[in-house]
Amino acid sequence: METNFIDYVKIICRSGKGGRGSMHMHRAKYVPNGGPDGGDGGRGGHVYLRGNHNYWTLLHLRYERHVFAGHGEAGGKSGSHGADGADRYIDVPCGTVVYDAETGRFLCDVTEDGQVVQLLRGGRGGLGNKHFATSTNQAPRFAQPGEPMQELTVIMELKMLADVGLVGFPNAGKSTLVNAISSAHPKIAGYPFTTLEPSVGVVSYRDNRSFVMADIPGIIEGASEGKGLGLRFLRHIERNALLLFMIPGDTDDIRHDYEVLLNELTTYNPELLDKQRVLAVTKADLLDDELMQMLEADLPNDLPHLFISAVTGFHITELKDLLWQQLNTNERQAAHAAAIVHRDKDLSHLQHELQDEGEDLDITILDDSEIEEIEELDDLDDYLPL
Ligand SMILES: Nc1nc2c(ncn2[C@@H]2O[C@H](COP(=O)(O)OP(=O)(O)OP(=O)(O)O)[C@@H](O)[C@H]2O)c(=O)[nH]1
Ligand SMILES: [Mg+2]
Numbered sequence: 228m229e230t231n232f233i234d235y236v237k238i239i240c241r242s243g244k245g246g247r248g249s250m251h252m253h254r255a256k257y258v259p260n261g262g263p264d265g266g267d268g269g270r271g272g273h274v275y276l277r278g279n280h281n282y283w284t285l286l287h288l289r290y291e292r293h294v295f296a297g298h299g300e301a302g303g304k305s306g307s308h309g310a311d312g313a314d315r316y317i318d319v320p321c322g323t324v325v326y327d328a329e330t331g332r333f334l335c336d337v338t339e340d341g342q343v344v345q346l347l348r349g350g351r352g353g354l355g356n357k358h359f360a361t362s363t364n365q366a367p368r369f370a371q372p373g374e375p376m377q378e379l380t381v382i383m384e385l386k387m388l389a390d391v392g393l394v395g396f397p398n399a400g401k402s403t404l405v406n407a408i409s410s411a412h413p414k415i416a417g418y419p420f421t422t423l424e425p426s427v428g429v430v431s432y433r434d435n436r437s438f439v440m441a442d443i444p445g446i447i448e449g450a451s452e453g454k455g456l457g458l459r460f461l462r463h464i465e466r467n468a469l470l471l472f473m474i475p476g477d478t479d480d481i482r483h484d485y486e487v488l489l490n491e492l493t494t495y496n497p498e499l500l501d502k503q504r505v506l507a508v509t510k511a512d513l514l515d516d517e518l519m520q521m522l523e524a525d526l527p528n529d530l531p532h533l534f535i536s537a538v539t540g541f542h543i544t545e546l547k548d549l550l551w552q553q554l555n556t557n558e559r560q561a562a563h564a565a566a567i568v569h570r571d572k573d574l575s576h577l578q579h580e581l582q583d584e585g586e587d588l589d590i591t592i593l594d595d596s597e598i599e600e601i602e603e604l605d606d607l608d609d610y611l612p613l
């Protein structure tokens with residue numbers, strides 16, 4: 228499926244090598260033994276991640292899988308310092324989580340606009356020979372090499388930041404609600420799997436307050452085994468403080484459907500059950516009062532519920548009130564949700580996951596001259612007394 232909503236990428240990053248120190252000897256007319264004047268090498272460029280709220284997906288990184296910082300330049304004569312290598316900033320949407328692609332280890336997450344995290348440190352530049360002159364060796368013929376670069380292949384995964392995440396089967400009316408009350412306008416249609424990618428919208432509430440709601444594709448029984456669109460989109464509700472379950476009023480057995488949904492969530496990540504939950508029985512315009520009362524008696528009783536209709540507006544204000552109230556009665560929990568506990572990726576599943584995401588291609592490039600350079604630097608490691 229072609230889509231612009233990219234929430235999973237693998238890229239390779241390298242910091243810059245440090246420039247080597249210079250072994251230059253000062254030479255000038257009338258100065259017979261000028262002594263060492265070799266300057267220090269420049270620092271290699273660092274690689275940083277930077278939160279940027281103008282980005283909503285990781286699509287731009289699919290076109291830039293190699294992020295290499297610049298190398299430091301060598302030191303020069305007359306004590307001149309080599310130029311530092313250029314740093315690289317990788318702009319990512321807020322909510323990006325970064326893992327080491329080789330080990331699956333969680334590395335960092337970027338949640339705020341402008342937040343900067345250093346991913347790789349550039350190599351330090353080597354010292355020039357002028358630092359090594361001593362009383363017994365006034366003309367040292369050596370200088371330090373620069374430190375080597377660092378290389379890392381990372382997986383970046385976007386987990387959208389929203390307050391409320393919608394959970395329901397296809398056709399439950401999720402997108403219709405998001406259209407009715409938020410700034411987002413996902414497509415609505417009377418067939419399953421209309422929504423193929425998540426979107427977030429801002430819901431304005433009374434007194435200029437607002438909260439953010441995430442519409443995600445519908446899930447079905449067996450999604451954890453890959454049925455339908457699978458569970459990959461559930462990563463976008465992992466950070467939400469509250470989950471709004473949506474089940475149509477004309478469903479045969481609402482309680483049963485609720486349990487199926489809960490079960491799929493648990494399979495994906497049991498921590499999802501720690502979140503606050505609210506149940507909206509949708510399409511209430513298809514029900515009369517008597518039927519609503521009958522259904523009400525048999526609704527699951529571990530969460531607050533409301534009958535709503537996004538089409539007629541029935542109980543929509545009440546729903547916003549309820550969501551707002553739930554989001555704010557338990558601020559501690561809401562704060563906890565944004566700072567989710569990051570688990571390392573399970574190595575035994577990682578290759579499979581990369582395949583599913585179409586990210587199992589090999590993106591390393593290393594030509595012969597680079598390999599030589601690295602070996603050379605390894606040999607010189609002994610010289611680094613720093
Ligand atoms: N009568 C009635 N129909 C509704 C209501 N809300 C949604 N629908 C209809 O239900 C169908 C599915 O609505 P969507 O909002 O696309 O459902 P969805 O949950 O986003 O579905 P997927 O994106 O496929 O997961 C559409 O035909 C809507 O018009 C409602 O309150 N009343
Ligand atoms: Mg939809």
